Amino acid sequence: MKMHLGTRLGIAFGLISCIVFLSIGGLSYHNMQQMVQQQQDEALALRISRIEIFLADQQSFQVLIEHPELYENMLGQEDNLLILKNAQNTLIDINPLNITIPLLDYHTRLNYQNNKLEQPTTRLAFKQVKFNGQSYQLIAGKQLVAGQQVLKHYLIKLVIYTLLGIILSTLLAWLMGHYLLRSMRQLIYATQQISVQQLDQRIELQSRTIEVQQLTEAMNAMLDRIQQGYEQLARFSEDISHELRTPLNNLMGQTQIALSKSRSRDELENLLYSHLEEYERLTQMIENMLFIARVEHGHYQIEKQTLELSQIIEDLLAYFEFLAEEKNISIYTDIPAQLNIAAHPEHLQRALANLLSNAVQYGKENGEIRITAMTTENSCRIDVLTAGVQIPEQHLAHLFERFYQVDSSRHQKAQTGGLGLAIVQSIMQLHQGEVQVNNHPQGVVFSLIFPT
């Protein structure tokens, strides 16, 4: 069942106070009961001892036996009872309410018993006493009604106070909960105000409750991430529409112009060839984008193999040697022999190929490229240095974004349409590693860092 936290607190407090109040009430009632009983018993004991003293005197003993009504008057209240008897007869029998007295044992010590035969409970105290060599039984009694009346009043008050206490603490807890949770409500309100159009908004809330403060910070951090992702996605959709629209526009325009009048066979053939190249580019771009999108959505799972890095790099260098020779670029490698790396072979090859391809493409004529690798405690790092080239700092953070172009005026786009480094990043993401780029005095360095 859904309910407010304040209400929940109220209910919880109500339950807690129920338990606490009831146990305290129960205990104090129990104590009270015992106290009343003890007082009563003490009064009866006192009476017995008084009579005992009284009876010790021979003269007053005789008077009392002959005129029991004297003592009856002395006792006053109707529910008081006093009996003195020996084995043969009852000497004193003050029993105004005619309480049926059960047969009581003879004891020299004072004893108590409750008598309940279809009458209000009467507490009896009895004792065996001896006078003049004769054994008597002395019984004093008093109805419990009065004591019980006191207890009953006490109980009623106790119940009322307990109920009041429970209601009060529940109410206070509820109010307190609502009061303390007001910053939470503010947070909810502030969160509700954030829409997709205003992702740059942040929750500005100062709360002295640590949890609310933490939640606010967590919300803002989440907003940062969402904003970043959303903006990237928005830019991506824009880029992709642009990237697709331009070639489609060319294809459409060229076709329409070609069809607007009769063309020679050669002209038409040329047009088709040009189209074919454009289609191939589009196909590659779509494949690359699908790859990136799938990695980002976690659709890919790779099986890592242990690969000998020097072998992989040797194969790649064989692929790039002609290109490097064209620009007279020398490629040096410094890979520790037996350096093994856990990676998906084709993906590792592809990431390195994209870095090398950039290095050759943007490297200086007669320049050099250095590939080095080393292992640290928990990672393996491959650096690709393009000597003599620096990338302006403001671009570094964006290099791995899709379609990002350092030189926006560059017309001739790379075949992957500016996706090469984005693919490198996706591949590293697949390997739980990362790619970094840094300007060094010698040149720009791209680093692939694989966890080991």
Add this chain to the structure above:
Amino acid sequence: MHILIVEDETKIAGFLATGLNESGYQTTQVGNGLHALSVLEQQPIDLVLLDVMLPDLDGWQVLKTLRTFSKVPVLMLTAKDHVLDRVKGLELGADDYLTKPFSYIELLARIKSLLRRVPKVEHEMYQVANLELNRLTREVFRDQQKIELTQKEFALLQLLMEHQSEVLTRTQIASLVWNINFNTDTNVVDVAVRRLRSKIDDHFSPKLIHTVRGMGYKLDVHA
């Protein structure tokens, strides 16, 4: 050779049929799986081009049923490039797998290799016009002149000569010569072919390496 094209998109089926007919194959087109199975039961078919997304009975089910009575080579065509799909296709008994959009040249090359029932014999010597390549001694002669080639140049020339008169796409060349099976931002193949040409073609005639625009390269006596 008779190829069955199982494809519900008539435009694709149409151009495949045209292309394959022009390449010398007889073709039959069907648009759904049940029809495909009945054709396969009744006619001798040498190869099946099977689209995965078909109405009613999909490509996987057709393949499964087909494999209960026939071993005809099957090349799957699909728009979804999932590794799992590829694995599933091969497990169910497909012989090859291509993702749309595919290059027709590539498709043709795969069809040829599937139909080549006998494994291709690797010759010791290849000769086209006055160009000779000896696979064992790793020597190349053009017009009786010995020509020095690097290892990869030699591998490229051997590949072109093995597939004389066939167009090889850049993707195929990158894969077969350098074992690079993905697209890179670079035109390595073009550079490599240019270098090979400068050694074996530029100072000789007839020109043997031809650029097929928009498709790739081929080695032949005639353009």
